[in-house]
Structures are given as C-alpha cells and as structure tokens.
Amino acid sequence: MAELCGLKYEDVQVGQEIPSFTHQFDRMDAVIYAGASGDFNPIHTNPYFAKDVAMLPDVIAHGLFNMALLGKTVVDWIGDPGYLKKLSCQFRGMVIPGDTVIFKGKVREKLEGNLVVLDVWAEKADGSDVLKGGEATVYLP
Amino acid sequence: MVDHKWIGKTYGPLKYEIGREKMREYAAAAKDNRPIYHDEEFAKTTKYGDIIGMPNFAAVYALRGAGMVLLDQEIKLNLAMLVHGAQEFEWFTVVKPNDVITETGKIADIYEKGNLDFVVYEGEARNQKDELVCRSRATFIIRGG
Numbered sequence: 001m002a003e004l005c006g007l008k009y010e011d012v013q014v015g016q017e018i019p020s021f022t023h024q025f026d027r028m029d030a031v032i033y034a035g036a037s038g039d040f041n042p043i044h045t046n047p048y049f050a051k052d053v054a055m056l057p058d059v060i061a062h063g064l065f066n067m068a069l070l071g072k073t074v075v076d077w078i079g080d081p082g083y084l085k086k087l088s089c090q091f092r093g094m095v096i097p098g099d100t101v102i103f104k105g106k107v108r109e110k111l112e113g114n115l116v117v118l119d120v121w122a123e124k125a126d127g128s129d130v131l132k133g134g135e136a137t138v139y140l141p
Numbered sequence: 142m143v144d145h146k147w148i149g150k151t152y153g154p155l156k157y158e159i160g161r162e163k164m165r166e167y168a169a170a171a172k173d174n175r176p177i178y179h180d181e182e183f184a185k186t187t188k189y190g191d192i193i194g195m196p197n198f199a200a201v202y203a204l205r206g207a208g209m210v211l212l213d214q215e216i217k218l219n220l221a222m223l224v225h226g227a228q229e230f231e232w233f234t235v236v237k238p239n240d241v242i243t244e245t246g247k248i249a250d251i252y253e254k255g256n257l258d259f260v261v262y263e264g265e266a267r268n269q270k271d272e273l274v275c276r277s278r279a280t281f282i283i284r285g286g
Binding site: 002032081082086087089090091133 | 163166167169170171172173175177178183186187188189193195196197200201221224225226227228229230231232234235278
C-alpha cells in the first residue's frame with residue numbers, strides 16, 4: 001500500500017511553520033473555477049459587470065477558490081487528503097488578476113488522539129489579508 | 142435587517158451524485174494535480190482503492206443549500222450587498238466516484254453587528270451508506286442592514 005502521509009504526529013512541533021504556497025491569480029483561474037464549482041456570479045468572470053455594475057476594480061477571485069488553495073497548502077504538508085478534518089477561514093481581501101497570494105500555516109496546538117491544530121491564512125505580497133483567522137485540524141499517524 | 146423568524150428554516154434534502162470527472166475538474170481548478178485526485182491506477186495502490194475528492198470539493202456537494210438561501214424568494218436577501226464572510230468545513234470521511242450525497246441544511250443564525258447583517262447556513266452531507274461526510278457552515282454578510 002502506498003502511504004500518502006510522510007509525517008508523524010510526534011515529529012511535529014508547536015510553532016512550526018508549514019511550507020507556504022504562492023499563486024499569482026489570473027482571470028482564467030476564475031473562469032475555470034466557475035465551471036468547476038458551478039458559481040457563475042459575473043463579479044468573478046465578467047470584467048464589464050465587475051467594474052461597471054458591481055463597482056469593483058476588476059473581476060475578483062472566488063472566496064472558495066482561495067479557500068481551496070488554502071486546503072491544498074495543508075494537504076501538501078500532510079500528504080493524505082483524508083487526514084484533513086476541519087478547515088475554516090474568513091474571507092477578507094479581494095484578489096484581482098495579477099495579485100500574488102501566499103498561503104501559510106503554523107502549528108498552534110497538538111491535541112490528544114493524534115490531532116494537530118494549525119493557524120492558517122493567506123496574504124498578498126504586500127502583507128494585506130486575503131483569508132484571515134483560519135484554522136485547520138489534521139490527523140497525523 | 143433580516144427577519145429573525147427565518148432562523149431554523151430548513152433546506153433539502155438535496156441529492157448530489159459524485160462524478161469522477163467533476164472531482165478531477167474541481168481539483169484541477171484548485172491547482173491540485175496530486176495523483177490521489179486524478180490517477181485511478183495510483184489510487185488502487187492506496188488504502189482508498191479509487192480516486193478521492195479534494196476536501197474542498199465540499200464547496201460543490203455540501204453547500205447547495207446555502208445557494209438556496211441566497212435565492213430564497215421568501216427571505217429576499219439583498220444580493221447586491223451580500224458577501225461570503227466566512228466558511229467552515231468539517232470532514233468525517235472521503236468522497237469517491239458515484240457516491241450519492243444527501244445534503245440537509247438550515248439557517249442556523251441571523252444577527253446584526255453595526256449596520257451589517259449576518260446570516261449563517263449550516264449543512265450536513267451524508268453518503269449513500271448514511272455516513273456523515275461533511276458539515277459545512279457558511280456565514281454571509283449583508284452590508285447596509
């Protein structure tokens with residue numbers, strides 16, 4: 001059996017940062033995510049609607065797209081997607097085409113039952129918030 | 142202000158059949174090409190035996206009730222002023238191709254803070270074996286009260 005998770009609960013330290021994931025948002029990302037998710041709100045896909053009707057600077061990334069990249073960042077660390085037990089976050093900053101977003105996590109607490117709680121968040125290159133107050137709970141063997 | 146009488150209003154049951162290519166499409170859209178989401182031959186060598194859905198794929202199979210809240214013609218939320226403020230998913234098992242998910246949900250809370258209205262949806266997704274797959278909690282914020 002191929003083992004997906006290369007981490008061990010006892011090897012994880014409180015305060016440890018997990019590898020970050022960096023993504024530069026492109027307007028095609030939102031078109032593809034709209035199709036995949038079924039969320040066709042034009043603020044994500046139609047720049048004329050976004051600017052002229054919704055008074056936004058441009059189309060903006062789906063919050064749930066950003067959250068999915070946050071989930072990917074945690075799963076990149078743990079290896080086994082089935083070990084991600086909980087993920088939450090607040091949607092704060094808008095992401096427009098060309099913005100670079102960095103997804104991050106840091107171990108907050110180790111619980112009984114081989115559970116590890118992380119603070120997770122996403123910010124732009126200038127440090128402004130994209131996803132804030134996030135929390136991930138993972139199981140580690 | 143959103144009338145508090147809608148707290149407790151239920152949505153569903155909503156059925157969703159998990160499709161193999163839809164799982165792959167979602168993972169690819171979320172920039173995740175790990176083999177366990179895409180490659181059946183690889184998946185057969187793991188404990189899962191088949192590809193599994195990316196956890197965040199719950200945005201598709203466990204939030205359809207939230208979409209119904211937004212379009213609820215009795216409540217008539219002001220969509221022009223509405224943003225998705227926060228989201229929480231809790232997973233209990235993985236999803237695989239051909240799983241049939243049943244989502245039931247409710248408006249768990251409505252409250253105000255300053256001139257912001259908050260509407261909270263909570264949903265529960267179960268598979269064809271009646272196993273709990275995912276709990277979701279979506280918080281929507283309506284500006285301007």
